[in-house]
Amino acid sequence: CLSAVLLLSLLSLGVSSQPITDGQRLFSIAVSRVQHLHLLAQRLFSDFESSLQTEEQRQLNKIFLQDFCNSDYIISPIDKHETQRSSVLKLLSISYRLVESWEFPSRSLSGGSAPRNQISPKLSELKTGILLLIKASEDGAELFPDSSALQLPPYGNYYQSLSADESLRRTYELLACFKKDMHKVETYLTVAKCRLSPEANCTL
Amino acid sequence: MMKKAVELVLLLLLLFFTPHIMGKRYSPPGKPTLTRCRSPEKETFTCWWEPGSDGGLPTTHALYYRKESSERVYECPDYHTAGENSCFFNKNDTSIWVNYNITVVATNTLGSAFSDPVDVDVVYIVKPNPPEKQTVTIMEDKGWPFLRVSWEPPQKADTRSGWITLIYELRVKLEEENEWEMHLAGHQKTFNIFSLRSGGKYLVEVRCKPDHGFWSEWSSTSYIKVPDYFHREKSVWILLTIFSAFIFLILTWLLHMNSRSLKNCILPPVPGPKIKGFDNQLLKNGKSDEIFSALMVSNFPPTTSSNYEDLLVEYLEVYVPVEQELMQEESKDLHGGCLKCERSTSDSDSGRGSCDSHTLLMDKCGETKEEGRHTDRASSRMLTEAQRHQKGWEKDTLTYAHGDMVSPDMSNGRVKTWPSVFSPLPQYSSNPLDKQSSLEMAKQHCLSTSSCLTQPGHSTKEALGPSNWDFCLGNKQPHLLHPQTQVGRQLQAHSEVNISNIGRKQAPAGLQSPALRSTEYVEVQRVNEEDLVLLQPVVSGCGRIEGYPQMPKGKDYSKVKGVDSDNMLLLQREVMEEDWCPGVDQEINGGTGNCYTSSTVNTTQKPTACIHTAMPVQGDMALAMNGYVDTATMCTLPTC
Numbered sequence A: 001c002l003s004a005v006l007l008l009s010l011l012s013l014g015v016s017s018q019p020i021t022d023g024q025r026l027f028s029i030a031v032s033r034v035q036h037l038h039l040l041a042q043r044l045f046s047d048f049e050s051s052l053q054t055e056e057q058r059q060l061n062k063i064f065l066q067d068f069c070n071s072d073y074i075i076s077p078i079d080k081h082e083t084q085r086s087s088v089l090k091l092l093s094i095s096y097r098l099v100e101s102w103e104f105p106s107r108s109l110s111g112g113s114a115p116r117n118q119i120s121p122k123l124s125e126l127k128t129g130i131l132l133l134i135k136a137s138e139d140g141a142e143l144f145p146d147s148s149a150l151q152l153p154p155y156g157n158y159y160q161s162l163s164a165d166e167s168l169r170r171t172y173e174l175l176a177c178f179k180k181d182m183h184k185v186e187t188y189l190t191v192a193k194c195r196l197s198p199e200a201n202c203t204l
Numbered sequence B: 001m002m003k004k005a006v007e008l009v010l011l012l013l014l015l016f017f018t019p020h021i022m023g024k025r026y027s028p029p030g031k032p033t034l035t036r037c038r039s040p041e042k043e044t045f046t047c048w049w050e051p052g053s054d055g056g057l058p059t060t061h062a063l064y065y066r067k068e069s070s071e072r073v074y075e076c077p078d079y080h081t082a083g084e085n086s087c088f089f090n091k092n093d094t095s096i097w098v099n100y101n102i103t104v105v106a107t108n109t110l111g112s113a114f115s116d117p118v119d120v121d122v123v124y125i126v127k128p129n130p131p132e133k134q135t136v137t138i139m140e141d142k143g144w145p146f147l148r149v150s151w152e153p154p155q156k157a158d159t160r161s162g163w164i165t166l167i168y169e170l171r172v173k174l175e176e177e178n179e180w181e182m183h184l185a186g187h188q189k190t191f192n193i194f195s196l197r198s199g200g201k202y203l204v205e206v207r208c209k210p211d212h213g214f215w216s217e218w219s220s221t222s223y224i225k226v227p228d229y230f231h232r233e234k235s236v237w238i239l240l241t242i243f244s245a246f247i248f249l250i251l252t253w254l255l256h257m258n259s260r261s262l263k264n265c266i267l268p269p270v271p272g273p274k275i276k277g278f279d280n281q282l283l284k285n286g287k288s289d290e291i292f293s294a295l296m297v298s299n300f301p302p303t304t305s306s307n308y309e310d311l312l313v314e315y316l317e318v319y320v321p322v323e324q325e326l327m328q329e330e331s332k333d334l335h336g337g338c339l340k341c342e343r344s345t346s347d348s349d350s351g352r353g354s355c356d357s358h359t360l361l362m363d364k365c366g367e368t369k370e371e372g373r374h375t376d377r378a379s380s381r382m383l384t385e386a387q388r389h390q391k392g393w394e395k396d397t398l399t400y401a402h403g404d405m406v407s408p409d410m411s412n413g414r415v416k417t418w419p420s421v422f423s424p425l426p427q428y429s430s431n432p433l434d435k436q437s438s439l440e441m442a443k444q445h446c447l448s449t450s451s452c453l454t455q456p457g458h459s460t461k462e463a464l465g466p467s468n469w470d471f472c473l474g475n476k477q478p479h480l481l482h483p484q485t486q487v488g489r490q491l492q493a494h495s496e497v498n499i500s501n502i503g504r505k506q507a508p509a510g511l512q513s514p515a516l517r518s519t520e521y522v523e524v525q526r527v528n529e530e531d532l533v534l535l536q537p538v539v540s541g542c543g544r545i546e547g548y549p550q551m552p553k554g555k556d557y558s559k560v561k562g563v564d565s566d567n568m569l570l571l572q573r574e575v576m577e578e579d580w581c582p583g584v585d586q587e588i589n590g591g592t593g594n595c596y597t598s599s600t601v602n603t604t605q606k607p608t609a610c611i612h613t614a615m616p617v618q619g620d621m622a623l624a625m626n627g628y629v630d631t632a633t634m635c636t637l638p639t640c
Helices: A002-051 A054-063 A080-085 A088-103 A114-136 A141-150 A153-161 A164-196 B002-022 B230-257 B259-266 B280-285 B288-295 B323-331 B336-343 B351-356 B379-395 B433-449 B487-509 B599-604
Strands: B033-038 B045-050 B060-067 B073-075 B086-089 B099-108 B111-114 B118-121 B132-141 B144-152 B166-174 B181-186 B190-193 B201-210 B222-225 B559-563 B569-572
Touching (some): A002 A114, A002 A164, A088 A164, B033 B099, B045 B060, B045 B118, B132 B222, B181 B190
Antiparallel strands (some): B060 B099, B099 B111, B099 B118, B132 B144, B559 B569
């Protein structure tokens, strides 16, 4: 009886370990990619800030009070408690939507020559990776039909509606929002990854 | 009385007002400033501010904040947890990825002052606590110790759930040092430190940092002392020293034993001459006649040929049979002593070298051979001979200023290039301009000495491959008189000059012409109206010059430039081409009666006069048996 239980638990572990290890590998890849994107975003932002005059900087600080990121419509956990309360799937889907929301605007990210061009394809790759992760986990397929409808309207119009002299502010906001969103995705993915891995020190 | 009252009033007034004027003044508070905000674990955060002047009145500070995209203003929930002038935001009040706009207000009875607002995003202000539970232990790896440092992340930081990712860094130093050695440990919580000094005392500290945030403070120091393992090192050194000393002794002993053979190996002795029939001792004794008599061949050179019409050939057929002849030719030397060489087959160590040896005297030159019959075309051989001859001259206390002549690789007997004619005279520099003068000089010398060295001309790649011979007539020409030096020298110079001239020009051509003229020795016997010139060396011991009377092919050697008293004729050849023919091309092959000098010679030569050619072969040994001249083809000296 005991041995049967033991056997069963071992078997279940064995069975479940395979997708977990695969998922872990995918997670690791996704996490590293989003980390890289976040670093890129940070660099862009700091470059942009350093290129500003101090007067402009002060103005921008004031302006940024009216935060408006294009991804604000995506409801995402904003503290640890909420994050840990969310399921892996929810975290993944939120990450997916965040990444997707930046696919288009990232092309207009100013700030240096090369990084801008790399960001959009990297985002696409990351999006694909997250999709894989979603599909790998259970109940993955259900979430998708409705999410695709939400993408286009908000940001597309928003950034084009601003006038020319506000381009500086727009760039600043764009970069700041991008940086923040990337960090969000990074955190969610890391938490999700750690949630899936059995060992305690999952951040290794 | 009135005055006193007024004074009193004034005094009172003063007393009343001075505190106001000179004493404390109350004012609204100064502007406070937010110094920093920090979050230790990305769940809570604290902000500190610096108050401004309080204006003399009790001032209170309040912190107000706004979250992004919301106009509602909140006040700091906790002013005390974090200490003085601080505000602590607990978990419930902290939102990540939300921009906080924080302002501090200082208020007193007279007014209030607002600080500059500060935007804070908790994510970017994380500074964790230092790592905890740090341990350092000594472990051994194959006898060599190392330190193992391990630690735990700060308690508050939630790395387990992945909420925070930390990287660690540690630093080590010896107690007496000032510089810390930094090591980045990444995500891991243990680290090994190697290369320890035995008996040293080490200090270790660790700190951590979230992936986007600030470094924590250094943890508390851990001390560790490394045990001694010095004795083990010492014994190794002792062994090593003894071993090396032993080896050194052995080597010295070996060297001593084999010193002689080593010396032979490194500094081999110079080989002496090995000529068949040549007796070193005899030479040392100084009787040259006896020496060379031993080397002489009775029949050589053939002087009995009465029918020198045979010798009068329109052209010389020259073909290079094979190595043998080459070797044979190479062995020939202009000196009499070289005759032996001619016969001797190539000797591995002394073949031509012996011929080149300085022991051969100039005036013991071998008889010149008739050249017509020789079908050896190896001009290189001739060159070699010439060189040997020259060297023989050299023996005669000639000082050679080695021009920049092409240095022939005579080493192996094949003079590929024009022999590096050592210009015996200093003025025989490599200057081509000197050529003419030098040639003239040489000519003089030749004339004076009446023994000429016919140098094998070096044929070029021309199909004809003539070897050009320089030879000078050993006739003294009054108008050509120049300061006479030693016979040999003059001749040498002349020949050398010629050679040099030729060679210089020819050298770049890569004188490797296969179709070289045979080393043919021509002996000028007599003169006839047919422009047969008999050249006699003035001084015995020089090579005889034999020349052909005339180049049938348009070469006009019939002009006699002059005759000296000793029946030495100086023939002058008409200048056919613009350039001088360094040698008379005896090889009448194909009938190009021009100077079959190297094409390069032709092209590069400056237009100079013709060269005198000593011509045709004579059979008789009119000339004394001196150094013979190899005249396969004779080159005329440019004297025109």
